[in-house]
Amino acid sequence: MGFRIGVVGATGATGQITLALLRERNFPVDELRLFASRRSAGRRLPWAGGEVEIEALEDGRFDGLDLVLNATSTSLAREWVPRMVEAGAIVSDKSSAYRLDPSVPLVVREINGDAARSHKGIVASPNCTTAVAVMALAPLHHAAGVKGVLSSSYQSVSGVGRDAVAELLETTTKALDQQDALWGLAKLDLPDPVAFPHPLAFNVFPQCESFEEGSDESTEEQKMQSETRKILGAADLMLQATAVRVPVVVGHSVSLSVSLEREMSPAEAREVIAEFAGVRVLDDPSKKIYPTPQQAAGIDDILVGRIRRNPILENGLTLFACGDNLRKGASLNAIQTAELVLGIS
Numbered sequence: 001m002g003f004r005i006g007v008v009g010a011t012g013a014t015g016q017i018t019l020a021l022l023r024e025r026n027f028p029v030d031e032l033r034l035f036a037s038r039r040s041a042g043r044r045l046p047w048a049g050g051e052v053e054i055e056a057l058e059d060g061r062f063d064g065l066d067l068v069l070n071a072t073s074t075s076l077a078r079e080w081v082p083r084m085v086e087a088g089a090i091v092s093d094k095s096s097a098y099r100l101d102p103s104v105p106l107v108v109r110e111i112n113g114d115a116a117r118s119h120k121g122i123v124a125s126p127n128c129t130t131a132v133a134v135m136a137l138a139p140l141h142h143a144a145g146v147k148g149v150l151s152s153s154y155q156s157v158s159g160v161g162r163d164a165v166a167e168l169l170e171t172t173t174k175a176l177d178q179q180d181a182l183w184g185l186a187k188l189d190l191p192d193p194v195a196f197p198h199p200l201a202f203n204v205f206p207q208c209e210s211f212e213e214g215s216d217e218s219t220e221e222q223k224m225q226s227e228t229r230k231i232l233g234a235a236d237l238m239l240q241a242t243a244v245r246v247p248v249v250v251g252h253s254v255s256l257s258v259s260l261e262r263e264m265s266p267a268e269a270r271e272v273i274a275e276f277a278g279v280r281v282l283d284d285p286s287k288k289i290y291p292t293p294q295q296a297a298g299i300d301d302i303l304v305g306r307i308r309r310n311p312i313l314e315n316g317l318t319l320f321a322c323g324d325n326l327r328k329g330a331s332l333n334a335i336q337t338a339e340l341v342l343g344i345s
């Protein structure tokens, strides 16, 4: 038996990967409906040897759908997800609109898949950096209790969406024509950034998303804290995050320094992480073996390496993880959660 599926935000960075994953996973689709903005309505996208026409979001259009995979902005999700649920669909939502709502399960299948059963129509997926970090933290937490985490993330541009990737590629081309400026011998002349707070070509900056008035933590950093606590079921977990944007197209990286309830050797950490589903250990630095975002892009597993003692933190370990922000960080996780809810896996 197949399902009638809606993909909302089908033309976006995560929407496109959602369509690829539905094919890759042979998801049982009886009928596919695609939604995007009015700008895209009427365009057709290839599906199952034919084409599907994109529709705009309008009441009445969700009738008969079993599942909606939603990848729109948080404000659109707040407006439209309740209407999709009212029309009878289960919504697997990638936005941040419902992640911290106590009545909505925030699910990562390998960690708290059981939570999906308590849904009341909406299941949420975590922020893309949180998804990478929790997959590395969960095996340590289960084995030895994580008390505190210092996290520094190196976040790719596709995490901001499709238009941000176009902006990075365009400004990188312009910067390549200004070699003196790249050496610091002249002022780099680039158009004002639209998707970013600063030009990102050949640059990094410690801001992902925004800083609310009076807060010294970005909204992205706040999400890391609250979502990690909810997914791990660890309300007292101390976590400080620094989220940095880097000129990488796909693949988020995160350096995690962890304080545990008991001592754990790097060898034991490698063992428990390697046994955890959805995670692969790459850890032989003298042979140049460790995770990189390029290796993580296009694959489902989270890669973990550089596992070593941290002499500063109590029972401390430091590690480095990379994951595809569009797959496990978004579309893959949303589909895995939908599979749980629909009883497919």
Ligand SMILES: NC(=O)c1ccc[n+]([C@@H]2O[C@H](COP(=O)([O-])OP(=O)(O)OC[C@H]3O[C@@H](n4cnc5c(N)ncnc54)[C@H](OP(=O)(O)O)[C@@H]3O)[C@@H](O)[C@H]2O)c1
Pocket (backbone or CB within 6 Å): 008, 009, 010, 011, 012, 013, 014, 015, 035, 036, 037, 038, 039, 040, 041, 056, 057, 070, 071, 072, 073, 074, 076, 094, 095, 096, 126, 127, 128, 158, 159, 160, 161, 162, 163, 325, 326, 329, 330
């Ligand atoms: N990118 C990531 O790594 C990632 C990871 C986790 C979660 N998320 C979340 O997933 C959501 C989508 O992110 P994204 O990166 O895929 O964004 P994106 O590349 O900017 O795509 C946005 C999508 O929303 C559609 N859209 C815009 N306005 C609309 C409207 N008024 N009505 C219906 N559809 C509309 C766009 O359609 P048009 O083509 O017609 O403009 C496009 O399909 C966001 O909430 C984001 O926070 C993203």
